[in-house]
Amino acid sequence: MVSTLLEYQKNSYRKILLSEVVSCEKSLGPENLKGSELYRITLKDTILFPEGGGQPEDHGFLDDISVVHVRRENGIVAHYTLSPLAVGKEVTIKLDWERRFDHMQQHSAQHLITAIAEQDFNMATTSWWLGETYSFIELDIDFNRFDEKFLKLLEERANELILQGAKVEVTVYEEGDEKPEEARTRGLPDNHSGPIRVITIDGVDTNMCCGTHVNNLLHLQMIKILEVEKGKKGKTNLYFIAGRRVSQSLSRCLGREKQLSSLLKNGPEEHVMLVDKLIKSTKQSEKVCSSLWKEVAKNEAKLFKELPLKPKLYELHRKDGTTDFVNTFSNEVKEFAEGTVFFITYAETQSEAHVMLIGPEETLKSASPMILKMFDGKGAARGGRFQAKVRSLAKRKEVLEFLKKESLLPTSE
Template sequence: MVFKCQEDSFLKHYTAKVVSCTKANNGFEIILKDTILFPEGGGQPSDHGWLNDHEVKNVVRKGAEAIHFVEVDQVPLQAGELVHQKLDWERRFDHMQQHSGQHLITAIFDREFGFSTKSWWLGTEDSYVDLDTKDVTKEQMETVENICNQLVVDCTAVSVKVYQPDDPALKTGALRTRGLPDDVSGPLRVVTIDGIESNMCCGTHVKNLAQLQAIKLLGVEKAKNKCLVHFIVGNRILRKLNECYEREIQFNNLLNGGPSSHVDLIKKLQTTVKAVQKTSKKLIAELAFQEAEKFTALSDKPRFYCLHRLDGASSDFINTFLRNAKQPDCFFFLTNGDDSGKGQLLLQGKPDDIATLGDAICKMLDGKGSGKGSLYNAKVNKLKEVWRCQKLIEEHFKAEISESETRSK
């Protein structure tokens, strides 16, 4: 198999002969004599494209072969048949920008600060390099970004050269062999950024750094034994800028102020929200206390008591009520939630009653919870079914009273 697009990054259509087409899970695996669709490798995801009218969203390399996966039920192609390949150029060019950008970022971090790259990842939104260091300062980020963008402005050339495995040049040390897979065979490609670095790589790249348009380092993410520098290149910067601008316009309308005042306006809003939340919490506590006093003032203490509120999913109301409505022999059925029907359930009573009613009530309210001893807690989704639960509780205690009266006779 020959990957025709390695030396010509602008080849978007190609015709090649089918070598094999074999059944696989949910589709067929197709091998071609030549291909323009890049198989996943070198940290770069595979190309997408079409074989005739059959969409290809996955290409993997096995040894020297590129396996194209087509998700169809019937045999799509026959061995020996000529097939027209079409490349998803937008995806390809995006990957070219990110991959060449990664080579440049890696080289400049290494040259300027001695930070080598342990690995890298090309993501759908942004990418990152994992540097062999504990941290990267803001000043170091700015230095690398400025150098990279100056090289873009200078239209620095990028070239690809193919070497045979026994070529003496590969043993000089000038060409990096980092991350070369064990099953690679045949000619080896070396990508050179003029005056910066030469590095073995199977991926797709731009021909000139000017095609990168720009490089933006987004930030540093530190984790155990990792220091990830996130970045975007080229068209992704334009897309990110557009997203930020549209978000800025929405903030202008929501906050009634321009971008320069957004931070101050949001801080002011946060202060207001905290004050309102504090007041609301106090009012809920007072309301719960009043409800508890009403219960305590009842001359005939009920066998069960139901109380439901739709003023938020907070458990403060329920907890405050129970602290003040002390009645160990009463069965409490309490819920708190909002108009969506989602909220919390709490049952408190004798263990036998909890064991009998807990799971049944939870099921009626489409909840998930559990009980132990005299308590049962659950998160529920159908508070509108509370009336059914109350009916179940009434029937339970009517039966209990009748049984008690029968025993007393």
């Protein structure tokens, strides 16, 4: 029987392939690409892997035309592009090898971790996910029952097997062949048709899978188990990285460490202790600040209380005020709110300011809509106070003029 396998299924290391355009038609494209005018191209053979078995699709080119999406449709690989290609034309398929090799490393690492978790720790894999920076395997064990000591043992075992350099082989069973008994069905997509591929890690694992894999465990370089977290009900998600991602991740960590060393003016060994110290001292400063602001507010209120003649409108602005300040001030002066309208503003940040109005209910009711409109803010009146968060205090003067209108202010006794 003639093999119906495509080149990516036969040789996952092939980066360039000469092929021929079988069909090319205008298409709306798959669901997630709707809206763009696309061409659906099928080829005699391809090295571009359509997503499947948990592995994302490949990126690549047909001559100089970028393939925006590649997927399996009724057993045929459809390549979506923004430009057409003539039927019968010879095309050179170029694979984005860096992306593909990364996927091969993560996918083969998943097979290896899954096999060890099952054989050595009796934890079955129920699904897995290959992400852009890390991947996870969903283990069929309740998170509360998961023993973290497995992580170290699992990682050690995986890296030991990588060092031993077991071969990874693909065996293909054509339609009609007797299917292998020992192969598990995990990883085989529901819509699968045609030949069945079995991936064997020599002496470790045999598993049905449509994905692309490294041909020797040495090509995984290294596996790093990151952490476990609670998954769906009764499941635990185990996060990992493999291959180049290990050194990329280490570079990012070192970069952050370097930044922290420069900020904290000390080496990595001291980071945790220094940050802990910093957090404690910030909390202490916040406490001091809060009590100082309350004191400032009391003094501000005292200035008002000492006025022999109380004005109908009293304004106050602190460009660096806080909630502690306005709340304390408002409590201190609320007994005067029937005869005086207090207009208090403060800005916490460059892009956010606050307004508070204290006074008779009628004033708050009639003045607040206009204040919100003039300041472009959001707020409400409650318990004798109107409070609003606004974008800018640029119109503060205009608002003051508006408040000075006799009708809004308390009538003299």
